[in-house]
Amino acid sequence: MPNPSPEFRYPLHWRLMDAVERIADLVWPRRLSRHTGWLFIAPALLLVGLLVLGLIQIADASLRTLDTSTFLMSEDWSTENYRKALSSSTYLTVAWRSLSAAVLTTVLTLILAFPYAWALVRVKKAWIRKALLITLFLPFFIGQVVRAYGWLIILGNSGMVNEALSLVGVTPMRLLFNYGAVVFGLVQYMLPFAVLLLVPALTAIPEETETAAGSLGASWPRILWHVLLPMAKPGLIGAGLVVFTLTLTDFAVPAMLGGGGQDFIANAIYDQFFRTADQGLGSALALILVAAGSVLVGLVFMIFGAGTLAMGGRK
Amino acid sequence: MSGTGSSDAVVARNVDMDFGTGAMAVKQAGFSLARGRFLTILGPSGSGKTTLLRMIAGFQTPTRGEILIGGKPADAVAPHRRSVGMVFQKLALFPHMSVEENVAFPLKMRRFNPREIPGRVAQYLDLVRLGGFAKRRINELSGGQQQRVAIARALVFEPELLLLDEPLAALDRKLREEMQLEFRRIQKELGVTTINVTHDQREALVVSDEIIVMDQGEIQQHASPVEMYRRPANPFVAHFIGVSSFLAGRRTETGLTVNGSDCAGQAVADIAPGAEARGAIRAEQVRIAAPGDALSGCDTVLEGQVSDTIFEGERLLYFVTLPALATTIQVFHHDPAEHAPYARGATVSVGWTARDLLIFPAKDR
Known part of the structure; x- marks a missing residue:
């Protein structure tokens, strides 16, 4: 090894790294290196641990009923809250609405996100790709509440859409505060997530594969059906799961675009905690939501695998 | 080798390809290829050989000039109706299908009689010596076996023309030389007109009935391997071969x-x-x-x-x-x-x- 000349000094950031390494050696000696993996996931374990503690507390609260005369939680445990939640037709309607909207939103979002992601991956010109990315992300940066408010302005009874319709002689109609408006808002909100999760899956499909399918005799609908969709399946499952769980537990969009008449489970939970102050019933609803969501996601995992969420692991 | 007869499977006349990026990718390319012959287009990277092949495949339209396949312009029909089988550089096999599903794919897409399909698939898997591999997944095969699946898939629907877009470039030398002989055997067995693109002069000499040497978008020489070796048309060809x-x-x-x-x-x-x-x-x-x-x-x-x-x-x-x-x-x-x-x-x-x-x-x- 050639000796560096005496006046030679390693650059500052190299010496800094050396110092960091020496300190790391003191704090976490090399013989502990086979446990280093645990060190890395320690922050995540801490976070999940806190969540579990919170869940235990919620589970405890869900078993206590509210005394409406004293506004105190009962000392004894009972399943009264669950009975109330599961037998109430109001909550059944809310649950069904959340679930159907989540399924509908997932399907619509995937249908819209797939061509968008495909265009993003396949487009040759850099400026078109940039334009597509900016169009995708601009609403992403605005935040859910402001965006929902924007829709109130655009879709309101005297909003832009109704103004435009009145120009061609259509009488103003109610576009807001219904199921359609909520699903519309949710799809618009979820689209960037879905596109972002689909892009890696589509990037993994070489363009040559599409060309090859064409040269073997497949027209483009058949290329889509027999080659692109099956090969993009992991991305579709990953994107679908994320959109589904985010939608199922969404709060802001149904609250603002639903106008109080289109509540999701999260809104019902909010009401119990902060309006009625019935922590017990709110906790029971929250746990039912967690359980239902987990069971549904678990079913998808079992049937289709975890898609891209498995990070390359086998199902 | 020159002259245009009715037996010509492929004819190119004064073909130019200009991508508008300075020099033309292909300049005044003209040749004809008789039915059943094995032609190799040989040239260094950037010589325009792949562009010429993609025009023959109908993926790109010449800026000027015309390419006829079986007497009809190459891009006159939609890609999925052409009678051209192609083996791609990266093979482009379908990883979500088994070996036999890959080979059956063009037959299904081209609406062959469903009762005929299993027999044909078996016949072509035998041709490429993959008889026992029908149920395997693509990622369970070696590089050479994947090559064979790609060949079977490109030939199973009996195209008029087989195009090979440097499919052997990524293989190690031993396997490449083995597959060169396989290409030659299969081509002779079926008698299908074949155009191969490569930068490997040895491959060109081994597999071809005729060779076209290209450089900077122009055809330098079109001759048989022996002729190409003995009488190079110019110093470039002399330099490139041998x-x-x-x-x-x-x-x-x-x-x-x-x-x-x-x-x-x-x-x-x-x-x-x-x-x-x-x-x-x-x-x-x-x-x-x-x-x-x-x-x-x-x-x-x-x-x-x-x-x-x-x-x-x-x-x-x-x-x-x-x-x-x-x-x-x-x-x-x-x-x-x-x-x-x-x-x-x-x-x-x-x-x-x-x-x-x-x-x-x-x-x-």
Whole structure:
């Protein structure tokens, strides 16, 4: 090894790294290196641990009923809250609405996100790709509440859409505060997530594969059906799961675009905690939501695998 | 090889391809290929060979000129209705399907009788010697086996034309040479007209009935492998196929004068005496011997010094500096029993016959 000349000094950031390494050696000696993996996931374990503690507390609260005369939680445990939640037709309607909207939103979002992601991956010109990315992300940066408010302005009874319709002689109609408006808002909100999760899956499909399918005799609908969709399946499952769980537990969009008449489970939970102050019933609803969501996601995992969420692991 | 008859499977006339990025990708390409022949388009990267193939496949439309397949323009029908099978550079197999599903894919897409499909798939898997692999997944196969699936998939619907887009480029040498012989066997067995693209001169010589050499978008020569090797049309072809040394000088009655020394050779074109010219001689056609050896039969004998010796296994490559010509030439020595008889710096005699030094006009590239 050639000796560096005496006046030679390693650059500052190299010496800094050396110092960091020496300190790391003191704090976490090399013989502990086979446990280093645990060190890395320690922050995540801490976070999940806190969540579990919170869940235990919620589970405890869900078993206590509210005394409406004293506004105190009962000392004894009972399943009264669950009975109330599961037998109430109001909550059944809310649950069904959340679930159907989540399924509908997932399907619509995937249908819209797939061509968008495909265009993003396949487009040759850099400026078109940039334009597509900016169009995708601009609403992403605005935040859910402001965006929902924007829709109130655009879709309101005297909003832009109704103004435009009145120009061609259509009488103003109610576009807001219904199921359609909520699903519309949710799809618009979820689209960037879905596109972002689909892009890696589509990037993994070489363009040559599409060309090859064409040269073997497949027209483009058949290329889509027999080659692109099956090969993009992991991305579709990953994107679908994320959109589904985010939608199922969404709060802001149904609250603002639903106008109080289109509540999701999260809104019902909010009401119990902060309006009625019935922590017990709110906790029971929250746990039912967690359980239902987990069971549904678990079913998808079992049937289709975890898609891209498995990070390359086998199902 | 020239002339356009009704038996021609592929005809290209004055084909230009201009991507608008400066030099044209393909310039004035014209050739015809008879039915059942195996043509290789050979050239360095950027020579336009892949662009020419993609135009023949109908993926790109020529800026000018026309390409006819079976008498019809290549891009007249939609890609999925063309009778062209293609093996792609990265194979483009479908990873979510089994071997037999991959091979059955074109039959299903082209609406073959469903009862016919299993028999045909089995027949073509046998052809590429993958008989027992029908149920395997693509990622369970070796590189060579994947090649075979791609070939079966491209041939199973009996296309008029088979195109090979450098599918062997990524294989290691042993496997590549094995697959070259497989391509040749399968092509001869089916008699399907085939166009192969490669930058590997050995592959071109081994597999083809005819070769087109391309450089900078232009066809340099279209000939049989033997003709291409024996009578290269210009210095580029001489340089690209085999190992040649070049001598710059002037034309004389008997050959070429280089640095004042006469070199016996034969001109490939009419060159006026005294005009600038370039000679090319293949390394295997130069003989090497101890100094003072008469090298009987050689028309030109010169003395020089060995400046480097490279052991290539089946042969030795000498670099011999010739003071009389003020240049260094390359010489192969094929005698394994006599390996390394001349050390670096040794004085040797080299010689050649007039037939083997080819003289080209100096303006040729």
